[in-house]
Amino acid sequence: MDNIIEFKEWFIKNFNAFEESLNGENTPLLHRVRKEAFKNFNELSFPTVKDEEWRFTNISPLLKYNFTLPSEDFKISDELVNKFLLNEIESNILIFVNGKFSEKNSKLLNLPEGTIVGSISDAMKNNPEIIDKYFGKYASYSNQIFTALSTAFTKDGAFVYVPDSKIVEDPIHIIFITTASEKKIIIQPRNLFIASKNSQVTIIEHFVSENDNIYFTNAVTEIVAEENAIIDHYKLQEESKNAFHIARVEIDQKRSSNFTSHSISTGGVITRNDINAHFNGEGGECTLNGLFLLEDKQLFDAHTLIDHATPLCNSHEHYKGILDDSSRGVFNGKVLVRQDAQKTNAFQKNNNILLSNNALVNTKPQLEIFADDVKCSHGATIGQIDEEAKFYLKSRGIGEKAANAILIHAFASDVIKSMKIDSVRNYLEDILSKRFNQ
Amino acid sequence: MLEVKNLHVSINGNKILKGINLTINAGEIHAIMGPNGSGKSTLAQALAGREEYVVTDGEVFYNGENLLELSPEDRARKGLFLAFQYPVEIPGVSNVNLLKTALNEIRKFHDEEELDAIDFLNLIKDKMKLVDLDESFLKRSVNEGFSGGEKKRNEIFQMAVLNPKLAILDETDSGLDIDALKVVANGVNKLKSKDNATIIVTHYQRLLDYIIPDFVHVLYDGKIVKSGGKELAFELEEKGYEWLKNGEEKVVTG
Numbered sequence A: 001m002d003n004i005i006e007f008k009e010w011f012i013k014n015f016n017a018f019e020e021s022l023n024g025e026n027t028p029l030l031h032r033v034r035k036e037a038f039k040n041f042n043e044l045s046f047p048t049v050k051d052e053e054w055r056f057t058n059i060s061p062l063l064k065y066n067f068t069l070p071s072e073d074f075k076i077s078d079e080l081v082n083k084f085l086l087n088e089i090e091s092n093i094l095i096f097v098n099g100k101f102s103e104k105n106s107k108l109l110n111l112p113e114g115t116i117v118g119s120i121s122d123a124m125k126n127n128p129e130i131i132d133k134y135f136g137k138y139a140s141y142s143n144q145i146f147t148a149l150s151t152a153f154t155k156d157g158a159f160v161y162v163p164d165s166k167i168v169e170d171p172i173h174i175i176f177i178t179t180a181s182e183k184k185i186i187i188q189p190r191n192l193f194i195a196s197k198n199s200q201v202t203i204i205e206h207f208v209s210e211n212d213n214i215y216f217t218n219a220v221t222e223i224v225a226e227e228n229a230i231i232d233h234y235k236l237q238e239e240s241k242n243a244f245h246i247a248r249v250e251i252d253q254k255r256s257s258n259f260t261s262h263s264i265s266t267g268g269v270i271t272r273n274d275i276n277a278h279f280n281g282e283g284g285e286c287t288l289n290g291l292f293l294l295e296d297k298q299l300f301d302a303h304t305l306i307d308h309a310t311p312l313c314n315s316h317e318h319y320k321g322i323l324d325d326s327s328r329g330v331f332n333g334k335v336l337v338r339q340d341a342q343k344t345n346a347f348q349k350n351n352n353i354l355l356s357n358n359a360l361v362n363t364k365p366q367l368e369i370f371a372d373d374v375k376c377s378h379g380a381t382i383g384q385i386d387e388e389a390k391f392y393l394k395s396r397g398i399g400e401k402a403a404n405a406i407l408i409h410a411f412a413s414d415v416i417k418s419m420k421i422d423s424v425r426n427y428l429e430d431i432l433s434k435r436f437n438q
Numbered sequence B: 001m002l003e004v005k006n007l008h009v010s011i012n013g014n015k016i017l018k019g020i021n022l023t024i025n026a027g028e029i030h031a032i033m034g035p036n037g038s039g040k041s042t043l044a045q046a047l048a049g050r051e052e053y054v055v056t057d058g059e060v061f062y063n064g065e066n067l068l069e070l071s072p073e074d075r076a077r078k079g080l081f082l083a084f085q086y087p088v089e090i091p092g093v094s095n096v097n098l099l100k101t102a103l104n105e106i107r108k109f110h111d112e113e114e115l116d117a118i119d120f121l122n123l124i125k126d127k128m129k130l131v132d133l134d135e136s137f138l139k140r141s142v143n144e145g146f147s148g149g150e151k152k153r154n155e156i157f158q159m160a161v162l163n164p165k166l167a168i169l170d171e172t173d174s175g176l177d178i179d180a181l182k183v184v185a186n187g188v189n190k191l192k193s194k195d196n197a198t199i200i201v202t203h204y205q206r207l208l209d210y211i212i213p214d215f216v217h218v219l220y221d222g223k224i225v226k227s228g229g230k231e232l233a234f235e236l237e238e239k240g241y242e243w244l245k246n247g248e249e250k251v252v253t254g
């Protein structure tokens, strides 16, 4: 039997080799950031269920594996890519294969002048001034070990920069594909999305896999909405049912910006999503919606934070969970209204439906309010399929399966309807139909 | 068409129906009357196959088949329809989606092709006229936020679309103003044919001014204590349900 190298040791041993393998992606600033992050990674320990923020999410199964960095250049077919397209007429597609940008599979047809869309490693070479201004500024790597790991080993990821007053009409669909491979690999997409003043963009982060391999995705996304910018962000996580997925999205919202996020999760054996939105100017709008569909022994954990640091901002949050078999869900939604954040409106809801007696949800809304002139509400429910409604449907000739499908669909419908992009909605409707009809 | 023999039904161990006998032939309209709590809805729900309503004794044959062995959906697919006394609200499911799924599930059961979109739309538009419902109604969630009258009309609308052989209307008249009552009665009368039958469960005689039953049965404390022609309804109206107690005694002593 192989010597099992301890999870952390492996990365420590390989850091120098990794840094040496970099070429253009290494500006002096990035080098410093990586070094710092690596130092933090070295010093921090992995969270256990004794940490309040990880109480219900035991990651020890993840730490049992030795993951390695993907080394080869993988080629994938267009057929594989096509499986994950939202429709045939998408104009902006970025493909990452095992974490590495694949220009060959990507296309960018409809972007306004000055917009930069591509890989972050290219941006590090070609646009160091933008990278130096934004990279690593929002996802702090000082106290979060997975972010420290990602930052230390940053090599590739998606980069979107929309200049002032430009409107990107067609969504940018970023697909992270993990291919079948012998080795258990770790992929660490590191994304940076910037919408400059008065600009608008729709970005879809889409995580998929070729088969049901065991691997580890450790994703970090930093998003900046400058003054009056509008960002519509989607995350579709339908990875291998054996994959580990740990992801963090940090959003910085300037004055009068509008950020919307829809986080849809169906894959992964253990998935942890942290989404943290920070209002750093008056008049901001933030919507965080989510839908997770779990089965078997999947564990999904959504930790969200909406930080009302400035007055006159509105936030809306609605997460819904559908849990079957022995799956487990965690929703921890923190809304922080700081002392200066007067005239805040913050609304949060979390509704869950359990399709099996063995499924379980831990839901914890956390409102911390230090201002007095605010409107805030939150509510959480955990329920089952409504048997009366089901009997009503059956009494109209609708069978058990179809009746369940209809009611599950209905449960999810308000989150689905709140998504602005038709193609994403339809894609999700298809996932639901496939899961529950037949 | 329907033969109910000595039907006993319990809910949560409480005996509600205590030996119902009822025979219904194609082309007939039967009215079942009785005071609140006598078991009318229990009979209706038990016939539709609601699981909580446990049949402890007796048999039910529907077109010669043992109805009690069929799932609720198969009963519906074979032409049984229940208009609920309290139609269920289902947020997030549109009326049109419910009807389309129901029709296609029923057709699939009979090895028929699914209806195409145009035929389906023509069918439902046609039937909507019957109950005077607006087209915007199709997109609304099933019964959600509907007024009492809208809910009842929706039941009749569904019945019209699904075109059942045996329809059971459970107090479809309750809470309706006279105009809505006429709409409902008109719907039922238009759908009547020599091949189908209707059971009208009602608390009041009023509906029977518009729908003429062939038979009237009086249900009291889980038993049919009196059966007769439509004149029985008038008699009931006149003498009130108090009179039933005597009727029951008559049965016992006679």
Ligand SMILES: Nc1ncnc2c1ncn2[C@@H]1O[C@H](COP(=O)(O)OP(=O)(O)O)[C@@H](O)[C@H]1O
Residues within 6 Å of the ligand: B011, B012, B014, B016, B034, B035, B036, B037, B038, B039, B040, B041, B042, B043
């Ligand atoms: N779900 C139920 N659980 C317990 N008891 C019930 C339930 N439904 C009806 N009952 C009881 O059964 C009896 C008959 O009720 P029901 O059939 O609704 O009468 P009706 O329709 O004639 O007014 C009543 O005593 C009622 O309280």
Ligand SMILES: [Mg+2]
Residues within 6 Å of the ligand: B040, B041, B042, B085, B170, B171
């Ligand atoms: Mg009743």
